[in-house]
Amino acid sequence: MPESPRMVPLYIARVADLGIARFVAITCRHCGHVAEIAVVHLRERLPRDSFVKYLGPQLRCRQCHHKGAKVDARSALGYYG
Numbered sequence: 065m066p067e068s069p070r071m072v073p074l075y076i077a078r079v080a081d082l083g084i085a086r087f088v089a090i091t092c093r094h095c096g097h098v099a100e101i102a103v104v105h106l107r108e109r110l111p112r113d114s115f116v117k118y119l120g121p122q123l124r125c126r127q128c129h130h131k132g133a134k135v136d137a138r139s140a141l142g143y144y145g
């Protein structure tokens with residue numbers, strides 16, 4: 065597993081740690097709908113020091129309109145290179 069000093073564990077990752085050209089995968093906890101949000105979009109709307117793990121409960125599903133989603137920011141944090 066490749067390791068780089070820039071890789072931040074998910075539980076302490078903040079919006080500022082996400083790669084600007086990347087996407088965060090969001091999965092609806094109700095219907096399982098998967099969406100991707102551009103990091104550049106999150107950076108525009110959220111303070112740089114917001115914790116990524118707290119984003120999920122604030123997000124609303126575009127398909128079923130339920131609030132609360134699972135956030136997968138591993139790719140945006142550079143886990144897959």
Ligand SMILES: [Zn+2]
Pocket residue numbers: 092093094095096097125126127128129130
């Ligand atoms: Zn949904």
